[in-house]
Each structure stands twice: as structure tokens, then as C-alpha cells.
Amino acid sequence: FQFNIPTLSRHVYGIGPREFGCIFALPETGKTAFLVSICCGPDGFCEQGAKVIYLGNEEATDRTMLRAIQAHAGVTRQQIVSDPVSARTKFDDIADLFDMNEIQDWDLAKIEAYVEQERPDILIIDQADKVNINGNFNASHERLRELYRRLRETAKKFDCALIAVSQASNDAKGRTRLSGFDMEGSKIGKMAETDLVIGIGRHEAGDVDDSEPDTTRYLTVSKNKLSGWHGTVICNIQPEISRYTV
Numbered sequence: 001f002q003f004n005i006p007t008l009s010r011h012v013y014g015i016g017p018r019e020f021g022c023i024f025a026l027p028e029t030g031k032t033a034f035l036v037s038i039c040c041g042p043d044g045f046c047e048q049g050a051k052v053i054y055l056g057n058e059e060a061t062d063r064t065m066l067r068a069i070q071a072h073a074g075v076t077r078q079q080i081v082s083d084p085v086s087a088r089t090k091f092d093d094i095a096d097l098f099d100m101n102e103i104q105d106w107d108l109a110k111i112e113a114y115v116e117q118e119r120p121d122i123l124i125i126d127q128a129d130k131v132n133i134n135g136n137f138n139a140s141h142e143r144l145r146e147l148y149r150r151l152r153e154t155a156k157k158f159d160c161a162l163i164a165v166s167q168a169s170n171d172a173k174g175r176t177r178l179s180g181f182d183m184e185g186s187k188i189g190k191m192a193e194t195d196l197v198i199g200i201g202r203h204e205a206g207d208v209d210d211s212e213p214d215t216t217r218y219l220t221v222s223k224n225k226l227s228g229w230h231g232t233v234i235c236n237i238q239p240e241i242s243r244y245t246v
Contacts, residue, residue, distance in 0.1 A: 001050045001122065001161070004043040007233040007246050008198075008219055012226060015122070015161040015196065019226065020152045022128075022190065024166040024183050025200035026173060030217060031165055032064055033071075033242040034200060035124055039098065040072040041243050046094035050121040054100045055111060058127045058165075061102045067242040068098060076240045107132040108150055115158050125151070128164030129185055145189025152193045166190070168199065176201040177232050179222035197223040201232075217244065 002014040015021050025031045039045045039052050046052055056064055069080065073090040080087045099118065103111065108131050115123055125131060133150060137143040148164070155162035172182040178199030180191040191197060201218040220232045235244050 001045045001048050002043075003038055004041055004045075005038070005219070005233075005235050005244050005246065007235050008221075011229040011231065011233065012196065012221055012224060015163065015226070017121070017159045017161060018156045019195045020148075020155045020162050020164070020193065021196035021198070022148075022164045022166055022180075022183075022194045023198050023200065024168050024180075025178070026168045026202075029168075029200050029202050030237045030239065030244075031200060032059060032067060032126065033237055033239060034217075034244055035126065035163070035165065036064065036068040036071045036242050037244040039122070039124070040068040040091075040094060042072075042074075044071075045122055046072075046097040049097070051097050051119070052099070052122045052124065053115070053118055053120040054098070054124045054126065055103045055106070055114075056100065056126045057102065057104045057106075057130050061100045064126075065100050068100070070240075071242040074241050074243070103131075107134070108147070108154070109134075112154055112157070115154065115160070119158065120160050122161045122163065123155070123158075124163045124165065126165035127167065129166050141186035141189055144186035145193065148186070148190045148193040164194075172199070172201070174204040176203060176218040177220045178218075179220060181222075191223055194223055195225040197221070213239075215239070 003009040069091045073087045167184040169184045172178045178201045180197040181187045199220045203214050215236045
């Protein structure tokens with residue numbers, strides 16, 4: 001399934017069955033907008049026919065679903081409030097292909113049981129690092145590496161693409177190009193288990209002219225077993241409709 005951001009898909013076409021990717025960024029950068037944009041935006045995974053399951057334990061999923069409707073219909077929240085029927089009617093085109101659930105109290109075993117039942121083409125876990133797993137670990141980085149190893153096995157077991165969402169560490173503050181080693185927690189361990197790692201960077205407030213919002217985003221591919229390309233591409237976020245564009 002192709003990424004619908006041309007600057008990215010030119011180098012990394014997309015993600016497919018049994019492949020495990022990770023998207024990460026600092027808070028308030030636009031991780032959720034990136035995800036709903038590649039899933040529900042124009043020419044996104046759902047319009048390509050992929051069945052997508054979005055499991056969230058960070059933001060309330062009713063807010064994330066609202067963003068998904070915005071991304072697909074290309075409307076602002078105010079427009080949805082003024083004409084909810086029109087926005088929802090547009091979203092009905094892909095509604096059967098996009099399922100969302102809150103998983104604050106789910107462990108990996110419950111996630112796998114749900115995936116076995118639903119059989120998605122693409123599974124998104126936001127945030128993956130918070131998922132509980134059984135086992136005794138001496139440190140948090142050991143738990144994270146084992147968690148990511150098991151998530152990789154989940155993608156293989158259920159023949160789906162899996163995209164984990166993670167946070168960037170404080171070391172990433174003020175930087176536009178983020179490598180996988182800027183992830184929070186088990187940097188090397190998490191990198192070792194993934195096929196694709198994309199960090200989303202932005203200018204820090206004050207780095208550029210503050211008279212206009214800075215919508216530029218930098219997508220840095222620091223690990224890529226899918227096409228072998230590594231580097232940074234530039235795109236823009238449209239936060240008012242939760243879309244990424246070139």
C-alpha cells in the first residue's frame with residue numbers, strides 16, 4: 001500500500017504484509033495527523049482498499065476519529081459542526097475499511113486476539129511503547145526491545161503491516177532531522193526490530209519567522225529494509241484538516 005505523500009513514496013513506496021514500521025516525533029509535531037492522513041486522506045491506504053485498524057491509548061479515539069473524518073472529507077472542525085451530515089456521508093466511502101478502538105487496558109495478547117478476529121491489512125498502535133507484555137525485565141529498555149520483537153512477530157503471524165507510534169526523546173528538541181536513535185527508550189533495541197523508521201521533525205518555535213505558523217515537516221527515513229533509501233523529505237502539514245501534503 002502506497003504512502004500518499006509523493007515526496008515520501010518516491011523513495012519509500014509504502015508498506016505491505018508482514019512489514020513492521022515505526023513513526024516517531026516530539027509531542028505536538030503532528031504524529032496523529034500523519035497517521036490519519038496516510039490512512040484516510042486522498043489516495044490513502046483506505047482508498048487503496050486496505051482494511052485499517054487503529055488502536056489508540058494516547059489521545060481519546062473519538063477525537064482521532066474526528067481527525068480521520070477531517071482528513072478524508074477535507075473539512076475543518078467548524079465545518080463538521082455546521083454540516084455534520086455532509087462530512088459523515090463523505091467518510092462513509094471508507095468507513096467499512098477504517099476501525100478504531102481505545103486500548104488503554106489492553107495487553108499484547110488482547111491486541112493479537114482482536115487482530116486475529118478482524119484480520120486487517122494494516123494495524124496501527126498509537127502509542128506502541130505503552131502496550132503491556134508478560135515477562136520479567138531488569139530495565140525498561142529490555143521490555144521495549146522485547147515488545148518490539150513481539151510486535152514484529154505479530155505482523156508476521158497475522159500477515160499484516162504494523163505501524164508502531166513512538167515518542168522522540170528530549171535530545172530531538174530543536175532538530176528537524178530525527179534518526180531512530182532519537183527515539184525515547186530502547187533506541188537500538190527498537191531500531192533492531194523494525195523494517196522502517198520515520199522520524200517527523202519540525203522547526204522549534206523561534207527558529208523561523210513566527211508571524212506565520214510553520215507548517216513545514218521533515219520526514220527522515222533512518223532505517224529502511226523496504227527500499228534501502230535513507231534521507232529526509234520535506235512536506236507540509238495542514239492541521240486544520242489533518243492532512244500532510246507536498
